[in-house]
Amino acid sequence: MLDLKDLENQTIYILREAYAEFKRPAVLWSTGKDSTTMLWLCKKAFFGKIPFPVIHIDTGYKFKQMYGFRDSIAREWGLDLVIAKNQEAMKEGVGPRDGKFECCTKLKTEALKKCLEENGFDALILAIRRDEHGIRAKERYFSPRDEDFKWNYKDQPLEMWDQYQSITEDKTHTRVHPILHWRELDVWEYVKQEKTPVNPMYFARNGKRYRSLGCEPCTSTIDSEASTIDEIVEELRVTRIAERSGRAQDKEKAFTMQKLRALGYM
Amino acid sequence: MNINVVIVGHVDHGKSTLIGRLLYDSDSIKEGRVEEIQKLAEEYKKRFEFAYFLDSFDDELKEERTIDTTGVMFKGEKNLYSITDVPGHKEFIKNMLTGASHADVAVLVVAADEGIQEQTGRHTFLIHMLGIKQLFVVVNKMDAVGYREEVFQDTRDKVAQLLASFGYQDVPFIPGSAMEGDNIYKSSVRMEWYKGPTLIEVLDEVEISKEPKPLRFVVQDTYKVDSESVVVGRIESGTLRKGDSVVFQPSGVRGKIRNIRVFQSELQQAERGDSIGIVVDREVKRGDVCGLVEAPPIPTEEFLGEAVLLGKSLRAGDRLELRCATRRVSCQIKEIREKINSETGEVMGRHPAEINENEAATILFATAPLVVEKFSEIPELGRFVLVKDKNIGAGVVLETTN
Numbered sequence: 210m211l212d213l214k215d216l217e218n219q220t221i222y223i224l225r226e227a228y229a230e231f232k233r234p235a236v237l238w239s240t241g242k243d244s245t246t247m248l249w250l251c252k253k254a255f256f257g258k259i260p261f262p263v264i265h266i267d268t269g270y271k272f273k274q275m276y277g278f279r280d281s282i283a284r285e286w287g288l289d290l291v292i293a294k295n296q297e298a299m300k301e302g303v304g305p306r307d308g309k310f311e312c313c314t315k316l317k318t319e320a321l322k323k324c325l326e327e328n329g330f331d332a333l334i335l336a337i338r339r340d341e342h343g344i345r346a347k348e349r350y351f352s353p354r355d356e357d358f359k360w361n362y363k364d365q366p367l368e369m370w371d372q373y374q375s376i377t378e379d380k381t382h383t384r385v386h387p388i389l390h391w392r393e394l395d396v397w398e399y400v401k402q403e404k405t406p407v408n409p410m411y412f413a414r415n416g417k418r419y420r421s422l423g424c425e426p427c428t429s430t431i432d433s434e435a436s437t438i439d440e441i442v443e444e445l446r447v448t449r450i451a452e453r454s455g456r457a458q459d460k461e462k463a464f465t466m467q468k469l470r471a472l473g474y475m
Numbered sequence: 476m477n478i479n480v481v482i483v484g485h486v487d488h489g490k491s492t493l494i495g496r497l498l499y500d501s502d503s504i505k506e507g508r509v510e511e512i513q514k515l516a517e518e519y520k521k522r523f524e525f526a527y528f529l530d531s532f533d534d535e536l537k538e539e540r541t542i543d544t545t546g547v548m549f550k551g552e553k554n555l556y557s558i559t560d561v562p563g564h565k566e567f568i569k570n571m572l573t574g575a576s577h578a579d580v581a582v583l584v585v586a587a588d589e590g591i592q593e594q595t596g597r598h599t600f601l602i603h604m605l606g607i608k609q610l611f612v613v614v615n616k617m618d619a620v621g622y623r624e625e626v627f628q629d630t631r632d633k634v635a636q637l638l639a640s641f642g643y644q645d646v647p648f649i650p651g652s653a654m655e656g657d658n659i660y661k662s663s664v665r666m667e668w669y670k671g672p673t674l675i676e677v678l679d680e681v682e683i684s685k686e687p688k689p690l691r692f693v694v695q696d697t698y699k700v701d702s703e704s705v706v707v708g709r710i711e712s713g714t715l716r717k718g719d720s721v722v723f724q725p726s727g728v729r730g731k732i733r734n735i736r737v738f739q740s741e742l743q744q745a746e747r748g749d750s751i752g753i754v755v756d757r758e759v760k761r762g763d764v765c766g767l768v769e770a771p772p773i774p775t776e777e778f779l780g781e782a783v784l785l786g787k788s789l790r791a792g793d794r795l796e797l798r799c800a801t802r803r804v805s806c807q808i809k810e811i812r813e814k815i816n817s818e819t820g821e822v823m824g825r826h827p828a829e830i831n832e833n834e835a836a837t838i839l840f841a842t843a844p845l846v847v848e849k850f851s852e853i854p855e856l857g858r859f860v861l862v863k864d865k866n867i868g869a870g871v872v873l874e875t876t877n
Contacts, residue, residue, distance in 0.1 A: 212477065221750035222709050225695045226801075229761055253738040254707075256700040256752070339546050343531030346545045349573070362532065365543055367569045367785055367866040369576035370858055372798050374866045390557075392548060451505035464533045 213399050216391055217250065222371065223350055223387040224254040224334070228261070230375035231332035231383065235262045235291070237321075237475065240271075240279045241422040242407055243336035246396050247388055249405045251334075252286065262289045264324055264333075268316035269299050270424035278408045293324035305426045309457055310465055312427075318473045322358050325382060332375075334385045335475055340392045341452055344466045351375055352384040358473030360384075393452050394445045401438045412436045420452055427457040478681050479557045481575040483602060484584035485592035486563035489615040491541050493584055493653035494560050495525025497675065500660035503549040504528065525653065529560045540564055544574030553679040563594050568601075568833055569785045572869060575602060579683050580609040582674065585634055587626050587650070588619040596637060596818040600835070603641040603820070604781060604871060606854055610638070611647050611677050613659070617666065618652040624668045641820055649674055685747070688712035689770040691848070691856055693800040694723070694763040698752070705736055705752035706759055711800065711855035713767075716744040721755070723763040725774035725844035730755035762802035764846040764856065772846040772856075775875050777809070782870025783817060783835040786863060790829040796862040797840065799847050800855070803862075806842040813837045837873065847872045 227234055236251060236259070238244045251259045265279055283290045295303075298315040305312045325333070339346040349365055351373035366374040375383060388396075400407055410419045417430035431454065435444040466474075482490045498504050512527045519536055529545045530536060541562040548557050561567075561574040575581070581602045585595055602610070612634055620626040627650040638646050649658050650669050657663035658673045672680075690713030698705050715721075719732045734754040735742040745751045759765070766772040789795075789808060797806040814827045815835040830836045850857030850871035861868035 215477075215748060218709070218748050218750045222695070225707055225750070229696045229801075254750070256698060256705065256736070256738055340548060343529075343545075346529075346547065347531060347543050363534070363542065365570065365573075367860070367869065368573045369860060369866075369869045370855075372860040372866065372869075374862075376862075376865060390546070449502075449504075449506040451507065454505075454507070467532060 213395065213402055216395055216399070217253070219390065220247075220250050220387040221254040223373070223385065224251060226371070226373060227332055227334060227351075227385045227387070228255070230373075233261075233328070233330050234332035234334060234385070235264050235328070235330045236334040237336070238263045238265050238279075239422065240265065240275045240282070240408060242396055242400065242411060243338060243388065245282070245407065246399060246405060247334070247336040248282075248286070248288075249403060250387065259286070259288060262291045262328070264291045264293050264321070266293045266317050266320050266324075268320070268424050269294070270304070270316070270426055272410065272422070272425050274408060274410050275422065278406075282406060291324065291328065293320045295320035295323065305424070305457075309427060310469065313469055313474060314472055317475070318358065318469070322473065330382060332383045332385050334387060336388050337386055337475060338391050338393070338396075339389055342466055344470055348386055348389060349373075350386050350389055352386065354382050354384060354473060356381050360471050360473065362467075362471060394442065397438060397442050397445060401442060407438070411441065419455065421456055423456055429455040429457070431455055476553070476683070477555045477557065478580060478678065478683065479559065479578045480580045480582060480678065481559045481561060481578035481602070481607070482582045482584060483561060483571070483575065483598035484563055485586070485589070485594040485598075486540055488563060488584045488586040488589065488592070488595075489653045490563060490584050491526035491529040491560050492524060493582075493613065493615065493659060494547065494558050495528040496653045496656055496659045497558065498528055498547060498549055499525060500656060501549050501551070501675075542567060543570045546574075551675050551679045554681065556678065563598075565594060565597070565833065568597070568783075571598065572601060572605075572783070572785070575605055575607070578602070578605070578607055580611070580678070580681055581607045583610060583612045583634070584615050585612060585630060586616040586619070587614050587630055588616050590630055591633055591637060593818055595634070599637060599641055599643075600817050600820050601783065603643070604783065604835070606850060606871065609681060610643050611649065611674065612638075613653075613674055614648060614650050615653055617650050617657060618655045622650075622657075622665045624666070627669075647671070647677055649677070688853055690715055690719075690765070690767050691772060691853060692753070692765040693856075694759055694761055694765065695801050696761055697759070700736070700752070703754060704756070705754060707750070707752045708801070709750050710745055710747050712747055712853050714744055714746055715751075715753070717742070720768045721765050722768055722771045723757075723759045723765045724772045724846045726759055726763050728757045728759050728763070729768070730757040762800075762845070764800065764802070772848070773875070774844045774846055775842075776844055777839065777841050777876045778847055778872055779812070779837060779839050779874040779876075780859065780870040780872050781815070781835065781837050782861065782868050784830050784832060784868040786832065786867030788829050788831045789868070795867075797842055797859050798862060799845060799859040802845045804843040804845045806840050808838055809841040810839040811836050812839060838870070847875055849873070849875060
């Protein structure tokens with residue numbers, strides 16, 4: 210196991226660097242295990258009070274339980290919650306039947322883009338991890354996006370030691386990835402150690418559980434008997450199944466994830 | 476123990492394939508991934524390659540080369556490895572350095588059928604500059620040379636000579652084939668003449684020792700917590716205890732550690748790597764470095780560094796920004812002492828007017844006051860990046876003139 214203390218120390222260091230370097234950062238929260246863990250790490254880094262807004266992208270297709278979980282944590286932790294929605298696309302009825310690529314781009318990426326423009330955020334803190342997906346394994350801790358939101362993955366910054374590149378020209382923003390180096394197992398070990406709240410959908414019922422949470426139409430369960438945090442940790446020690454196996458948008462076509470991310474997807 | 480390993484070497488000598496092989500043979504590949512890659516290979520009319528576990532960009536697949544660095548993790552018998560793949564192409568040195576900068580150990584891959592090539596030398600120079608002391612060599616693609624011992628010996632002799640010029644002595648050499656799986660994770664039956672360990676066996680023997688160093692705490696920020704001023708930052712070396720008398724440089728502020736704070740708790744002491752908050756009742760600034768009064772950090776305005784340039788060019792007299800730990804200062808290239816061939820480590824010329832992309836040099840920097848340490852003594856404060864609109868170079872501190 211990676212040392213949880215080392216992981217936590219590094220993440221706190223990155224969060225404090227981001228807070229010192231950017232004028233107006235915000236953190237993205239899907240209500241899933243990774244971003245909820247990261248919110249907890251924000252609380253630890255800033256001694257209890259998260260000093261920047263927390264954005265939740267609402268596609269209108271999220272599970273009902275995710276909204277309930279979101280609202281109760283937001284209240285309990287006193288979050289400055291900003292809900293990002295692409296109202297226009299939602300009105301037009303954009304949905305997964307339009308193609309997953311199209312749907313994710315409109316309801317998530319575009320919604321986020323609007324939210325950024327309206328609020329003038331210059332840094333977005335995200336809970337992506339290298340071990341989730343090959344394309345995320347290529348990321349930097351501080352990753353610049355241009356004014357069209359694009360990720361120029363062919364020319365990423367030099368990022369040596371902990372010298373993150375934080376220069377952003379006008380109208381651009383930087384993605385900050387403080388838990389990039391964590392594995393799925395580490396997140397659960399940490400949830401166990403810190404007793405942080407998790408959405409009950411991760412726990413097995415009738416032999417099924419969600420391993421990764423997204424929008425309802427595009428997220429499926431895995432076969433599992435793990436109904437407690439301990440059992441999830443045990444399951445992850447031996448499993449050969451990929452974490453995002455239940456996430457449809459990754460699998461639509463080869464390199465869909467790369468194309469989504471190049472346009473500004475998380 | 477968690478070990479950070481970087482795999483370096485010339486383009487197409489099999490770095491990504493070697494990591495793919497380690498993942499595959501150690502059963503770390505997730506279900507369906509092999510089939511996914513087989514399908515992809517068919518679609519792109521390529522042969523199945525272990526490298527495709529790492530190379531996730533479509534351009535990487537099309538061009539059959541790694542463009543950017545990738546981090547993967549897997550478990551050996553004893554250690555947990557964070558393995559970093561880096562591109563072996565000259566145009567991606569920036570990405571190579573990004574990947575290599577956190578490594579404890581390097582594995583140099585040299586293809587038996589090609590021997591030493593341009594990036595073999597350059598990557599060795601760079602890992603040497605980065606202070607990576609533990610190095611192993613895999614003489615790869617032994618299958619392409621009929622697993623012949625004399626080819627291995629010949630390659631070993633030549634590479635050993637190159638390594639010796641950078642000060643690497645008694646480096647273990649392993650004959651292997653990442654493609655066929657010889658001596659990477661499993662022992663080979665095709666090279667009876669080799670009695671030594673596999674790559675994973677030598678890696679599992681690695682231990683990282685940390686010698687005691689003087690306290691250096693770098694300041695990131697100051698927060699108001701419960702109406703108390705808390706200075707947050709990280710301990711880069713040494714130990715900090717409640718009650719210690721400390722000095723911050725370059726601000727020159729002195730104080731006593733009244734408290735060490737983390738969320739919902741207080742500590743009596745904190746160690747290297749800890750992200751903490753301290754209460755000192757003095758105003759200090761981001762970029763300050765704190766040490767004990769008995770072994771204080773010393774501010775400097777001039778130092779000699781060895782740097783590699785990734786930007787277009789750098790001339791004597793140029794002004795740019797230099798960052799060391801959390802300190803940013805403006806600096807001037809006072810003198811370019813020696814231009815170094817980053818492929819061989821040889822001095823190419825004294826006092827050149829400029830250096831260019833991918834070239835290295837020893838440079839005398841004149842800076843606003845900051846704390847740096849000799850890289851050989853406290854590496855965390857002995858390394859810096861150079862910034863001109865973006866990060867354009869990196870280096871280590873050779874000498875400080877206080």
